[in-house]
Amino acid sequence: MPKGKIVKALSGFYYVLAENMLYQCRGRGVFRKNKISPLVGDEVIFQAENEKEGYILEILHRKNELIRPPISNIDQGILVFSAVSPDFSAKLLDRFLVLMEAKNIRPIICITKMDLIADHVIDEKIRQFAKDYEKIGYPVFLMTTKEPETVKQVIPYLKDSISVIAGQSGVGKSSMLNCLDHRLQLKTGEISDHLGRGKHTTRHVELISLGGGLVADTPGFSSLEFTGIEADDLPNCFPEIKEFSIQCKFRGCLHQKEPKCAVKEAVENGDISSYRYEHYLQFLEEIKERKPRY
Ligand code: GDP
Ligand code: ZN
Structure with missing residues (x-):
């Protein structure tokens, strides 16, 4: 049976990409017994009925999943922060980094x-932060939509991965997506306008092929709470702390x-930034x- 990846879910159909062909599939119900429903991002075994249609038979193991946007098997998170308006916050960035790690x-x-x-x-200050995070091992890109090539720096990083864009409201996520690919702009703007349902349209996610990888057309991240993360897990969510902790x-x-x-x-030696340690x-x-954040 062929293997493929769900790249879009809409009106009860799952669109499965396999060897550059897109199959409109329904679930055959076998996985419903396990109370698992297909998600965009899932690797599936399916049966092709013809060149365009088929049935999903099995959902393969998920390495992770998000609720918002509803998507599985995410390899990469593109964290978007603005330098100003709203002001850059290293603490909020560290929170997102922990959730991703x-x-x-x-x-x-x-x-x-x-x-x-x-x-x-x-x-x-911003350039120093960029250096600090690069030293930890995270790629950092400074950009402005006024110079689209600064945004397009991320394209080579998309290869062979499923990427999701995350960040606070107003930092420029949509602008960035639009700058990366005009199809992403069509997805966010056109659909809600056309149906006239505005912002409350039930969101459907689609993975768009870009730079040899797939990018979710809907930004988001389920929650900023550390639910499910235990105290023992936290040092491993800071790569530089994890590195030194072996010697404790x-x-x-x-x-x-x-x-x-x-x-x-x-x-104390300055090998780990004091603000990272404070966070x-x-x-x-x-x-x-387990106190609430505010
Ligand atoms: P989102 O909520 O994260 O999707 O943010 P938007 O993409 O809607 O951007 C919020 C506002 O910031 C909009 O008015 C954008 O035009 C503006 N914006 C986004 N990126 C840039 C940028 O690089 N430079 C400037 N000057 N404005 C930007
Ligand atoms: Zn220690």
Whole structure:
């Protein structure tokens, strides 16, 4: 039986991409017994009825999934933050990074609206943040829609991956998607206008082929809460803390007040940024207390 990937779900049909052919499929119901319904992003076994239609027989193992947008098997998260308006927040970025690391999603960081920085001190600050995050191992792109080629820097990173765009409202996610590919613009604008349902249209996601990979046409991220992340998991969600924690004296060291903690030493030596460590401690408290964010 052929294997394919669901790239779109609409009106009870699943569109399965297999070897450059798109099949409009229905589920055969076998997976309904397991209370699992197909998601965009799923790898499936299907049976082709003809060159255009078929049936989904089996959903293969999902490595992860999101609720918003409803999509599975996400490889990469494109985190969009604006330099200004709204102002860049390293703490919010760290929160997104933790959520992605916990789901095994590889993050890349985009800082938009670089054209709006009026003050050279802020410009310096943003460039220093970019260096800090690159040092940790995250790709960082500084961009402005005024110069589309700065946005298109991310295209080579899309290859062979399913990517989802995430970030606060107003940072420029839609503008970025539009700049990457005009088909993405058609998807967000046209459908809701045409049906006249505006913003409350039930969202359907579609994966768009771009740069040799697939990108979700709908930005989003399910939640900013650390639900499902335990205190022990948190050090592993900060790559540089994870790296140094191997040298801590105590196994299970949470790098707070424990003696001979290699992470605290690395902070003191400047090998780990103090603001990253501060955010780690704050998130750890939040997880321990499970207190709401505000
Ligand atoms: P979203 O909510 O994240 O999708 O943000 P939008 O794409 O809707 O952008 C919010 C506002 O920021 C819009 O008015 C955009 O025109 C503006 N914007 C987005 N990117 C840039 C940029 O690089 N430079 C400037 N000057 N404005 C931008
Ligand atoms: Zn430690």
